[in-house]
Amino acid sequence: MTQICYFCSMDLQEFLEEGDKLFLPNLSIDLVIIGFEEGHLKCLLLKMGNKWLLPGGYIRRDQSVDEAARTILKDRTNLEDPHLQFLSVFGDSERRPGLGSEWKDFILNSGVKWDEGYWVNDRFVSLTYYALVDINKTHPTVHNFDEAYGWFHFDALPDIWMDHDQILKKARNRLKEDINRELITHNLLPDKFTMPELHKLHQAILEEKLDRSRFQKKMLASGLFERLPKLQKDTPGRNPYLYRLKKQGV
Amino acid sequence: MTQICYFCSMDLQEFLEEGDKLFLPNLSIDLVIIGFEEGHLKCLLLKMGNKWLLPGGYIRRDQSVDEAARTILKDRTNLEDPHLQFLSVFGDSERRPGLGSEWKDFILNSGVKWDEGYWVNDRFVSLTYYALVDINKTHPTVHNFDEAYGWFHFDALPDIWMDHDQILKKARNRLKEDINRELITHNLLPDKFTMPELHKLHQAILEEKLDRSRFQKKMLASGLFERLPKLQKDTPGRNPYLYRLKKQGV
DNA sequence: GCAAAAGTGTTGAGACTACACCCATGT
DNA sequence: ACATGGGTGTAGTCTCAACACTTTTGC
Numbered sequence A, B: 001m002t003q004i005c006y007f008c009s010m011d012l013q014e015f016l017e018e019g020d021k022l023f024l025p026n027l028s029i030d031l032v033i034i035g036f037e038e039g040h041l042k043c044l045l046l047k048m049g050n051k052w053l054l055p056g057g058y059i060r061r062d063q064s065v066d067e068a069a070r071t072i073l074k075d076r077t078n079l080e081d082p083h084l085q086f087l088s089v090f091g092d093s094e095r096r097p098g099l100g101s102e103w104k105d106f107i108l109n110s111g112v113k114w115d116e117g118y119w120v121n122d123r124f125v126s127l128t129y130y131a132l133v134d135i136n137k138t139h140p141t142v143h144n145f146d147e148a149y150g151w152f153h154f155d156a157l158p159d160i161w162m163d164h165d166q167i168l169k170k171a172r173n174r175l176k177e178d179i180n181r182e183l184i185t186h187n188l189l190p191d192k193f194t195m196p197e198l199h200k201l202h203q204a205i206l207e208e209k210l211d212r213s214r215f216q217k218k219m220l221a222s223g224l225f226e227r228l229p230k231l232q233k234d235t236p237g238r239n240p241y242l243y244r245l246k247k248q249g250v
Numbered sequence C: 001g002c003a004a005a006a007g008t009g010t011t012g013a014g015a016c017t018a019c020a021c022c023c024a025t026g027t
Numbered sequence D: 001a002c003a004t005g006g007g008t009g010t011a012g013t014c015t016c017a018a019c020a021c022t023t024t025t026g027c
Helices: A012-021 A065-077 A102-109 A164-181 A195-206 A212-222 B012-021 B065-077 B102-109 B164-181 B195-206 B212-221
Strands: A023-037 A040-048 A051-053 A056-060 A083-090 A125-132 A148-153 A225-230 A241-245 B023-037 B040-048 B051-053 B056-060 B083-090 B125-132 B148-153 B225-230 B241-245
Touching (some): A012 A023, A023 A065, A023 A164, A040 A164, A040 A195, A056 A065, A065 A083, A065 A125, A083 A164, A083 B083, A125 A164, A164 A195, A195 A212, A195 A241, A212 A225, B012 B023, B040 B164, B040 B195, B065 B125, B083 B164, B125 B164, B164 B195, B195 B212
Parallel strands (some): A023 A125, B023 B125
Antiparallel strands (some): A023 A040, A023 A056, A040 A051, A083 A125, A225 A241, B023 B040, B023 B056, B040 B051, B083 B125
């Protein structure tokens, strides 16, 4: 049975046997793609057998590591330029995708023969990135290496493959650290948003209550946002203003 | 001619031909080793031909990436546990040690035949770390891949190999960023030091004047240091106290 | 005594905290 | 009218920058 592998023109068998001619061996990229919905931070995971894993891929020999990460993100989400940043290296010596049964089962279920010696069964050092996306603009695609996708609350994760739970944990903490250094959170919201929405987002990221008044003043004082006409809504209470990111001056 | 390669029992020829059985291919580690002397930040560089490069090495298949970095640092400096932290990934697609003439010349000068196809001539992704060391406790060793070592001012660097100048630049900036988050700077000083010394160090790192009074109060308020008897010296002016890092409470 | 170096104090400006208060809207 | 949610104001506290002052030493 021939199966086209999403990131190249090879079929699966060819990919397993000599994918390392096209890709760097022993190196993979894994992405933690983070969105915000219904007041909760969520991450995008893919299903392989009875486990869930991070979207990932390999580095083409003609691509830089950053380009590879961006390509994988684009392939998975159809997003061109969200906030994408390097997270960390996961480099344990016993880090082998083939150790558990999920990967092997997938290969066998694909009607391809299994070989311990495939380059993809060797040790892999993972270069991880995290991306902040507008969850409504993201349209994940499912390829041959996975059966389904899902957005999961960070505090209600399913059964995770390999060490991908550690990667998720690291991303969650990094986000907490980065939020005060750079105001990057707007990437998680639509182009236009209200201060109460941004306020809820910050509280969700930091996992603590923030004073409304102070928050609003701090955000406005940053000078990053411009106020638009008020939002029309049909819930009780005053109508909030809409904001959007100011265009950068030259 | 047989030459022993420092990180394994292979000779050079064997290392070039099948070193990738022992090490991960396409992956290298480079270290920016930073010290402080005579009021200036310095970094350790090695000489290869007419260029200077960072101490580096490869990742043994039975070692984690972090272990490999620590091993290389130990081999180069005889230091066991200085501050060692991940810096960044350098992953350009055209990042090949063999592109310039220095590497080829070194191989040929070693009396070994040259082959474009050696694994070490392929593209390499570099995982970089930076280490803060007490320059007086550091006794660099020179191995077969380099002729000499030297400590260089960051603002008076020699001719640098490949993209190692970019790595140095990144480390220099990272240090500036990290100094205010964590108080890691004592790693650059001897066990016992004075506040004026620490003050000069911070000014050197940040490349700006810091108010003496404020600096001293901030350091003492951190509670990290304990005061020792005064230093005896024979220069004009009052004798400063010595300080050392407080032992961590349980 | 005086200059140089080290250590400490003081004062004002600005940021942060915790509220209280005012505004707009739906019921 | 009033409950609900959004926006703004204010007084107290805390931190921090700038500079002045004091102490210790060598000459």
